[in-house]
Each structure stands twice: as structure tokens, then as C-alpha cells.
Amino acid sequence: MSAGLLVAVLLASALLEGSGWAGGVGDGNLRLSVTVNGRADSDVRPPEVRVGAWVVKRYRLLNVSEADLHRVRVLDPGAPAGSVRCPAVLPAAEEAECTARFRAVAGRHVHPVRAEGDVPSLRTRLTATARAGYAGVAGALGLTEEVVVATPGTGGGGASATVTYTVTNRGNLPLYTVRVEDPGLALAPGAPDCGGQGGTVAVLAPDTSAFCRTTVRLRPGTYRSAGRASGSDRATTLGTGGERVTAPLLTAGASAVFVVREAPVAPVPRTPAPGAPAAGAPAAGSSAGAAGASAGAGAVPAPGAPGALARTDTNAGTGTGTDAAGRPAAPAAPGAGAAPGAVPPSSVSPGAVPPAPPPGLRRAAGVDDEGFLGRVRRRGREAAEFGVATTLLLLLIPAAVAAALLGSRRK
Template identity: 90%
Template sequence: MLLASALLEGSGWAGGVGDGNLRLTVTVNGRADSDVRPPEVRVGTWVVKRYRLLNVSEADLHRVRVLDPGAPAGSVRCPAVLPAAEETECTARFRAVAGRHVHPVRAEGDVPALRTRLTATARAGYAGVAGALGLTEEVVVATPGTGGGGASATVTYTVTNRGNLPLHTVRVEDPGLALAPGAPDCGGRGGTVAVLAPDTSAFCRATVRLRPGTYRSTGRASGSDRATTLGAGGERVTAPVLTAGTSTVFVVREAPVAPAPRTPAAGAPGAEAPVPGAPAAAAPGTGAPASAAPAPGAPGALARTDTGTGTGTGTGTDAAGRPAAPGAGAAPGAVPPGAVPPGAVPPSSVSPGAVPPAPPPGLRRAAGVDDEGFLGRVRRRGREAAEFGVATTLLLLLIPAAVAAALLGSRRK
């Protein structure tokens, strides 16, 4: 009689080996039905997968291994041998990544005596919750106006949902600029974005008036995806507050001040010199120039010679030859002759509100000489020198020459 079974190569016994003799179950962060309800795991936290293998055959399994596309390569650890009618556990531990990761898992074990391989499959996985908030900002400073003071700065905050779940009640603030709560305008809501869908952005703006200087804007954003996740041991983890920040340095410059108009003083460099022969400026309150007579020797000036004689005793005679009394025959209010000094204007000759006649040109010129400065005198001397005729110039040159010749002749004698 032959033996029903024999000891073959290896430690496994032949017999009772076939399909269905290896069974597999998988739990992910403590959840056994991950194929139907994959647990939500926060991105970056631990995912723990436990693969339970049951060998119901009558042969030991060698080179036991688990193939799981949802686990990083080399992360699954298994014992080398699974004895007959026993069970073992393989484990994998790795960080969660964003997205849904549910895949078929395959477990294998070899029976060398029978040159066969037992297999088992199951589906398992997790969903990586990628709650992520991004924030950038841009500052635009208005050009300062004249008159001093500061300028307005407009800060635009760009809030972005970089995760895969909607974000709720996203608040924007700026402690660096000391903005009041709710100061940024987020589409009609004071400093708050109600719901921000995945892969979308929202804009908030704030305008502040600042004095000249250097400033730092420190934008801050906060929100939540309101997702409760599972920890490595199956514990429930509440949603954290998601935050993001940014910083920008900008400068508010001093506003330019408009220069005040300057009028150069008479005789100073850059002041306009009077042009010879040009009409004088009009006297205030009149339409006529202060001096209508051109300077002697000026182009277009009329030569004028005042000649004549006169005598007077201060008294006169009437029609009968009798001496007239002082003031006799004068109109009422008239000033008798001799009562007014020469060159003065009698008070009665000027009607109320009228402008007294201009003084003679000689007096005006003498007054101007007294008031002119050093540069004015130099210009006047130059103009007077130009007024000398050719004959006068030759005369001034020949007289010294004649004197010198006379002296030289007397020395030779």
C-alpha cells in the first residue's frame, strides 16, 4: 500500500493545496471596508495598511509577498514563510498623498514541493485630503501730489485654494498695516471669502493713506475645509485651521513742493537792465509813462536847448503904473508870486485827486543816480561814454600828446 502522502522537498506537506486556500483581508487606518468607504487621511500624515493572510492549505507557503499599487515600492513588510493552517500579517506605513487611492491588492505564496503558487486578492485604499491655502499680494503706491503729505497705497491680496476640498470662511487680514478687522474688500464681503472651491482664487483689496516712509505689508489668510480625517490608529482627527502668509516691502515717497516764483532785485545778476531810448514804465494809476522825455544823446531823441534871460523883483505895476500889492489881481485861492520856491508846485495848482506833473528830466535823472547801485553806475558810465562824439574822443587823445611833445622839446633845449 502506498502512503497517502510523502514528505517532499521543503517543509510543506503535499495534499489539500489549491485555489482558495490563501485568503486576504486589508484594513487601512483601522477601517476594514476601505474598498467601499476609503478613509480620509490628511495629506502628509501616516497611512497604515495591515494585510492579513490566512493559509488554509496543508502546505507551507514560502516567499510570501504582497503587491499593492497604492503603497510606495518597498514599503510592505511580510514574513518569509506562512505555515499551513496559520495566518500572518504584512504591514505598510507611509505618508498620505492627495487624491483617491483605491487599488486591487494581491498576496502570493509558493509551495516548492508542488511547484505551485497560491494567490489571493482584495481591494483597499484611502483618500488623501489636501487642505492647502495660498496667499500672494501686490502693492501699488499712487503718485504723491504737490503740496507735501503722503500718498495712498492699494494692496491686492490673492487667495488660492490649492487643495482638493472646498474651503470655508476664508479670512484675510494685514497686521503689518494695522488694518481694521474686515477692512479688505473681498467681493462685497468685509475681509471674508465665504466658499473657495478647489483650484480657484479670490481677490481682496485694501486702500490706506500713509505718510512718507518705508512700510511692510504682512498679509495673512485663514480658513478650513471642515473635513474630519482618520489617524494612523483609526482615531478621528478634526479639521485644522489652514493658514497662509506673505510679505511685501514698499516705499511711500515725499510729495514734491511747488517752487515759489522769484523776482530778481534791481542791479542783481539776471535782472533786466533798462534799454536806452525805451519808454519808461507807466506810473501807477496813470496811463502815461513816468518820464516821456528821452535821455540826451539817445537814438531818436530831440535836441533841446533852453536859453533866455529873466529878471524879477517880486512886485509889479498895474495898468496905471502904480505898484501892485502882492496878490492883487490874482484869482481867489491863487498863490502869490514868490510864495512858492523855484521848482516847487503850488498847492492850489493841483486839483484834488489829480496826479502832480512829473519833475524835470534833470531832477529825475539825479534821483536815479542816487538810487542806482554799483552795477547800475557801470552801465550808466558805459552809455555816457558811447554818447561822446568822434571829435570829443580825438580831442581827449590829442591834448595829452601835445603836452607830451612840449615837455620833450623843452628837455632837448
């Protein structure tokens, strides 16, 4: 064997030992088929899966080449990222399965799926494609409510409350026989008016709403409305293994707290007694009585008459009068309107003669009422009287002493 041939054989052996045999590799050597919830023709008839239920996709890969595939992977835009699991290596002339499991979302999701595997010795990549997907379906029932309480009327008895229930189909399938009730208000069956259907909406199309109303009479207090809605989309879907799943009963709820106020009590009109004056009018004789009382208050009994009192000036300190000579009298000091020693009228019973005040009291009252000039004159008179008395005492005392001495000598 020549040296050149030997080198070629050794080189071929090294290549075969390092990377494995890579014969029979080309387009079409990798095949792909997909089943979705047990259905193989999901590209033509995507299975209906209820929104929120599980979707299981199975990707069957068949390697008909004569080389092992490395870094096997499936790219599916209809599956959440990272949800597909595949084996790392797919041996030659064998098959493997990749799987994905996730929750269904509303809408039709049919997309091309691509499977790939690498042949490192040939620096090539085998691929395969298929179409697969599912349809997420469901009627989604929603409910809201609003309460309007009427203003209470007079006379008591509470007030009326109007409750409006709004049912909405947020799904992509029609809803049938949607019933509305309110156990919180203990409504009778069929009490809410849903357009003349007796508490029931016959068909509610996707993305539409219907209104039901009821009016109840309630006593004052706090109440909680608890609306309930139920219906069905009547859709049969497929489970993860291809089994048929019947449509469930769809429900929704809402609540509202409201207060019914106490109604104001109507005022009762008062009927005046026969002969009684109307409201706000003075009673008969009241003006005359007031005038008589005013005149009586200012009248001065005649001197010596029974029950005669000193006149009390209710405007003392502001009024003026005249003295005996007809000259204007000085204004009286505050609180000096009553005569000295006078007894207040409130302390004397009608017809009784008030007792005469003691002399000392009369003098003290006179002193309090004499004014500043009167006090000066009185003090002058008292000083003069005091001087005369002192002179007499100075004269009488020596005379008495002299008489006493003369008498003692005669003895």
C-alpha cells in the same frame, strides 16, 4: 517485500524529507483582508485621510493549506514601492500580517491588492486578492499679494498704496470663512474689501481664487506688508487607528516690501513789489545808464581839466587812426593802448589830478613805444653823438697833458 516496492517507498520518503509534506494545497487556500486606518470596508467606503497625514494599511494573510508558504509578498499599487513589509515564511494553517505606512496624497486611491506565497516542493504559487484604499482630502490655502504705490502729488504728505491680496484654494475641498488681514500695515479688522464681505471670503471652491484689496495713505518711507489668510475645510478625517480627527485651521502668509517716495514741493509764486519790473524785463533807466556809461567810458576830458586822463583804447591792437598830417597811423602794438606814463583809470579817484611821471619813466615809455624803425634811427643818432664825444676827448686829453708839461717847466 519486492525490490520494486522497496525502491518506491525509499523514493517517497526522500521526497517527503526533502520538501515537507505538501498535501491539501490548491486555489483558495490563501486568504487576504485589508484594513486602512482601522476601516475594513475601504473598498466601499474609503476612509478620508488628510493630505500629508499617515496612512496605515494592514494586510491579514491566512494560510489554510497544508504547506508552508515561502517568499510571501503583497503587491499594492496604492502604496509607495517598498513600503510593504511581510514575513519571509507563512506556516501552514497559520496567519500573518503585512503592513505599509506612508503619507497620504490628494485624491481617491482604491486599487486591487494581491498577496502571493510559493510552495517550492510543488513548484506552485498561492495567491489572494482584495480591494482597498483611501481618499486623501484637504483644502489647501495659498496667498499672494501685490502693492501699487501711487505717484506722490505736490505739496508733501506722502502717497497712497493699494495692496491686492489673492487667496487661492489649491486643495480638493471647499474652504469656508476665509479671513484676510495684514498686521504689517496695522489694518483694522475687516479692512480689506473681499467683494463686500468685510475682509472675509465666505466660500472658496477648490481650484479657485478670490481677491481682497485695501488702500492706505502712508508717509514717505519703506514699508513691509505682511498678509495673512485663514480658513477651514470643515472636514473630519480618520487617524491611523481609526480615530476621528477634526479639521485644523488652515493658514497662509505672504509679504511685500515697498517704498513711498517723498512728494515734490510745489514752487511758491513770487509777487513783484509795486512798481518793480516784471521778471526778465530790464530795470527802468538801465538802457540809458548803460548808454551813458558807454559814452562816459569813451569820452576824453579836455586838456588841463581836473581829472583829465590819457584815453585808453579798449580795442588796442585792432583799431587804426590818423597822425597829425592826416595819414593812417600804424596799428598799435598789443598792450600799447595807454599813453606813456598814463595812470590806469581804476587807480585814480574821480576829480583827482594824476601825478606827472618822472622823466626817466617818460623816456622809457617812449622807447617802448617807438617801434622797430624808430629804434634803428635812434641807435644811429646815438652812434653819431658817441663819435663826436670821442673826437673831443681825443683832442682835449693831449692838450691837457701839454699844458701840464709847460707848467712844470716854467717852475
